[in-house]
Amino acid sequence: MSSPLLYVGLDVGGTTMKAAVVDDHGKAFPSSTLPTEAFKGQEHGLNQMCATIRKAIAAAGKSEKDIAAIGVATPGTMDIPNGIILDPPNLKPWQNVPVRKHVHEVFGIPTAFQNDANAAAFGEYWVGAGREAKSMVMFTLGTGIGGGVIINDFVLEGQHSHGAEVGHMKIDLGKNRRCGCGRWGCLEAFASAKSVVKRAEEAVARVTGPSILRDLLKATDEELPAKVVFQAADQGDEVAKKLVLDTAYYLAVGATNMMHLIDPDMIVYAGGMTAAGEPFLNQIKGYINELAFPVPAEKTIVRYAKLGNDAGMIGAAACARQLVMKLASGTP
Amino acid sequence: MSSPLLYVGLDVGGTTMKAAVVDDHGKAFPSSTLPTEAFKGQEHGLNQMCATIRKAIAAAGKSEKDIAAIGVATPGTMDIPNGIILDPPNLKPWQNVPVRKHVHEVFGIPTAFQNDANAAAFGEYWVGAGREAKSMVMFTLGTGIGGGVIINDFVLEGQHSHGAEVGHMKIDLGKNRRCGCGRWGCLEAFASAKSVVKRAEEAVARVTGPSILRDLLKATDEELPAKVVFQAADQGDEVAKKLVLDTAYYLAVGATNMMHLIDPDMIVYAGGMTAAGEPFLNQIKGYINELAFPVPAEKTIVRYAKLGNDAGMIGAAACARQLVMKLASGTP
Numbered sequence: 001m002s003s004p005l006l007y008v009g010l011d012v013g014g015t016t017m018k019a020a021v022v023d024d025h026g027k028a029f030p031s032s033t034l035p036t037e038a039f040k041g042q043e044h045g046l047n048q049m050c051a052t053i054r055k056a057i058a059a060a061g062k063s064e065k066d067i068a069a070i071g072v073a074t075p076g077t078m079d080i081p082n083g084i085i086l087d088p089p090n091l092k093p094w095q096n097v098p099v100r101k102h103v104h105e106v107f108g109i110p111t112a113f114q115n116d117a118n119a120a121a122f123g124e125y126w127v128g129a130g131r132e133a134k135s136m137v138m139f140t141l142g143t144g145i146g147g148g149v150i151i152n153d154f155v156l157e158g159q160h161s162h163g164a165e166v167g168h169m170k171i172d173l174g175k176n177r178r179c180g181c182g183r184w185g186c187l188e189a190f191a192s193a194k195s196v197v198k199r200a201e202e203a204v205a206r207v208t209g210p211s212i213l214r215d216l217l218k219a220t221d222e223e224l225p226a227k228v229v230f231q232a233a234d235q236g237d238e239v240a241k242k243l244v245l246d247t248a249y250y251l252a253v254g255a256t257n258m259m260h261l262i263d264p265d266m267i268v269y270a271g272g273m274t275a276a277g278e279p280f281l282n283q284i285k286g287y288i289n290e291l292a293f294p295v296p297a298e299k300t301i302v303r304y305a306k307l308g309n310d311a312g313m314i315g316a317a318a319c320a321r322q323l324v325m326k327l328a329s330g331t332p
Numbered sequence: 333m334s335s336p337l338l339y340v341g342l343d344v345g346g347t348t349m350k351a352a353v354v355d356d357h358g359k360a361f362p363s364s365t366l367p368t369e370a371f372k373g374q375e376h377g378l379n380q381m382c383a384t385i386r387k388a389i390a391a392a393g394k395s396e397k398d399i400a401a402i403g404v405a406t407p408g409t410m411d412i413p414n415g416i417i418l419d420p421p422n423l424k425p426w427q428n429v430p431v432r433k434h435v436h437e438v439f440g441i442p443t444a445f446q447n448d449a450n451a452a453a454f455g456e457y458w459v460g461a462g463r464e465a466k467s468m469v470m471f472t473l474g475t476g477i478g479g480g481v482i483i484n485d486f487v488l489e490g491q492h493s494h495g496a497e498v499g500h501m502k503i504d505l506g507k508n509r510r511c512g513c514g515r516w517g518c519l520e521a522f523a524s525a526k527s528v529v530k531r532a533e534e535a536v537a538r539v540t541g542p543s544i545l546r547d548l549l550k551a552t553d554e555e556l557p558a559k560v561v562f563q564a565a566d567q568g569d570e571v572a573k574k575l576v577l578d579t580a581y582y583l584a585v586g587a588t589n590m591m592h593l594i595d596p597d598m599i600v601y602a603g604g605m606t607a608a609g610e611p612f613l614n615q616i617k618g619y620i621n622e623l624a625f626p627v628p629a630e631k632t633i634v635r636y637a638k639l640g641n642d643a644g645m646i647g648a649a650a651c652a653r654q655l656v657m658k659l660a661s662g663t664p
Contacts, residue, residue: 077627134491135490135491149593151483151486151488154483154486156483156594156595157595158594158595158596158628159466159467159595159596159597159631159632160595160597160627160628160631160632161595161627162591162592162595162625162627162628163593163594163595164593164595165592165593165595165625166592166593168592168625169501169589169592169593170503170585170588170589170623171502171503171504171505172503172504172505172506173503173504173506173582173585174504174505174506181625183623250505253502253505256502257501257502257589258593259494260494260497260498260500260501261481261495261496261497261498261501261590261593261594262488262490262495262593263488263489263490263491263492263493263494263495263496263497264490264491265491265492291502291515293494293497293500293513295409295492295493295494296490296492296494299491299492300491300492
């Protein structure tokens with residue numbers, strides 16, 4: 001294997017899927033996208049996956065024989081070892097889709113399969129924020145809170161493909177916050193973009209008199225206007241400032257728990273909410289210093305992700321690369 | 333290596349240290365103990381360790397040349413990769429004790445070093461409750477709550493020797509329960525033996541009229557009478573029953589969080605509180621079924637540990653065995 005290896009990473013989302021050829025150093029060629037159109041059924045979805053992969057290979061100016069392996073990342077629920085999407089809420093009406101088998105049969109090369117959140121974490125670990133980390137926990141702050149845990153190049157999938165569901169660690173015993181998953185007290189129920197907006201709406205309802213936050217919330221046409229809360233805080237709105245600070249606190253609780261359970265050398269935040277920038281990250285760090293044991297509080301690096309929306313695609317390629325290395329070393 | 337390998341496992345506790353020769357199948361020869369006498373200083377402590385190891389070798393009718401490797405487990409705080417006890421609260425006034433280096437130099441054979449809670453989990457994983465598990469999380473329910481996480485033969489030490497501090501995951505945002513570590517809302521602050529007794533004392537103070545629990549608490553001369561609470565519950569005391577049920581609930585929250593973060597195929601409980609037997613375990617399982625995602629709730633085995641007080645010693649031997657295998661395979 002003297003010539004540098006190339007992989008294709010494919011990240012399948014609820015709306016679109018995106019693929020690129022990625023080289024052995026994690027550098028991605030221009031990416032290609034196609035609509036997922038889950039409603040057209042899983043047969044169509046599998047065809048779209050293969051079409052996106054082919055498009056990406058063409059966009060890189062390569063041919064199929066140049067590709068050493070393919071990695072596919074999809075949302076859950078799934079059976080990772082068997083390469084199957086089970087019953088994904090974001091890809092209705094797909095059920096029990098043998099993704100890995102199909103892609104492998106079509107292209108005839110080693111094909112890896114991974115959860116999209118795990119893949120995104122692995123991408124950041126490989127060539128993004130976690131490049132110098134040996135172990136890393138990533139929180140992806142979006143509508144919900146996803147995550148991934150990587151320890152010494154090992155992606156913590158869990159024994160039943162339920163590992164690293166960091167949004168669903170219970171951080172409160174009370175029945176104050178119900179999570180999208182139906183349970184009470186999950187981290188996601190306190191600190192996701194959806195929760196920030198919900199808490200903001202509750203807070204402005206309690207404010208009598210003028211409120212920058214209320215005005216901004218009314219004026220926006222964003223579907224999930226979490227960023228408006230951060231804007232209002234920047235403009236000095238005290239209620240919004242408290243909401244932001246509380247969100248930083250909840251995220252610090254989640255980070256601290258992972259520092260006491262996994263003890264990684266890096267915690268990484270990804271997703272839309274990281275647009276809040278360094279001041280928000282510093283608030284999170286401040287609370288971690290209060291909450292965590294002194295040694296991990298001092299030594300664990302806490303930072304934002306670097307690969308943006310490419311993390312899942314690059315991470316899928318990282319899974320393909322790892323598969324090739326495993327096959328080469330004869331590891332089962 | 334045609335003859336079966338033998339190891340010595342040494343478990344150093346605050347009061348005594350215990351060692352035994354353990355064979356390649358995890359079977360322990362008769363164990364030997366010596367007092368730790370930490371107050372006599374770390375020089376003395378290191379000598380006691382070596383003396384206990386020699387005593388164990390003699391008790392097995394073996395000689396030093398029969399032993400392939402030694403494993404030493406100690407309480408923290410520690411630097412596991414460097415084999416050093418740093419500033420252990422239970423071994424005052426020891427500080428920065430180079431345990432592995434000393435034992436290695438005295439016996440001249442490979443010497444492994446591990447946190448005692450991690451070692452106990454590894455022992456159960458090797459030949460105890462976790463024998464058939466690929467990954468396992470153990471909660472040790474004593475005065476505090478310790479733990480260990482094993483994933484595919486890998487002991488999750490953490491990057492700063494702070495992994496698997498399962499007692500110090502924060503499960504509540506309120507300031508109702510302060511932990512021995514000084515923080516609020518740790519699992520240990522709700523579900524350790526110490527917390528059970530504290531909650532029992534608070535509860536009987538609120539009871540007007542007769543109370544089986546109060547009578548039993550008064551009559552006992554146990555230093556930490558958590559078992560009295562379980563006895564009172566068995567005798568029908570409603571307050572005690574509620575305390576036991578609450579404890580099961582808190583432990584189920586801890587287990588569920590580990591199922592959503594690590595997703596092991598087994599959760600194991602060890603330590604004094606497991607004397608409460610199967611009914612208590614069934615209460616924990618019942619709450620896990622309510623709290624966890626359906627797949628891990630259904631598939632994760634939840635049971636009690638099997639090795640009792642020998643787990644740390646056998647686990648230390650398991651670390652020695654793993655070290656020998658690593659050296660043989662050339663893994664760094």
